[in-house]
Amino acid sequence: DVKVTQSSRYLVKRTGEKVFLECVQDMDHENMFWYRQDPGLGLRLIYFSYDVKMKEKGDIPEGYSVSREKKERFSLILESASTNQTSMYLCASSYPGQGDTEAFFGQGTRLTVV
């Protein structure tokens, strides 16, 4: 059974804090993704990684950075948290290759920035 685990279910941080969201997957997937979900906007891609130490910007990378030092772990970093980064953050992983490869999601981290 594929498991994608996010380190926290709920987080409350102050404006200006540096925030780390951690994600670990146990299926040896090459691809890992960070999305945020907001009402009326669906899931929007922040960053993704297709290999260790590789990263690509998604649709909304501003204010975020990522780190992938090991294949199983993909971290999302908010360098200086702001209130507009209050959201549900979702990590996902998948095999590479074309088509026929759904992404598996973690349970999500609800981040509130006050």
Added chain:
Amino acid sequence: DQQVKQNSPSLSVQEGRISILNCDYTNSMFDYFLWYKKYPAEGPTFLISISSIKDKNEDGRFTVFLNKSAKHLSLHIVPSQPGDSAVYFCAAIPQTGANNLFFGTGTRLTVIP
């Protein structure tokens, strides 16, 4: 620019009836389409998918239809059950790239007992 669109934010259906959720896309390079189901405070879970070379895929109560010429797909749930109440996201994967999923904005389905 939203490449995958779900124009109905919500849908209510009586238990036992059919639920039809719709999705439109603009990018003809999308190769593979998926539906995810999401309960509150949980991550999305994969429901069903369809390749662009097919027009229908069925899995139990769930059927996905793809109309490539119209760039439209739909998810049919029959019969609908109260446990189906959730937000449903349509997603698409392009032919090239790292299997990045492009998501729609979601449709909240409520099945009324």
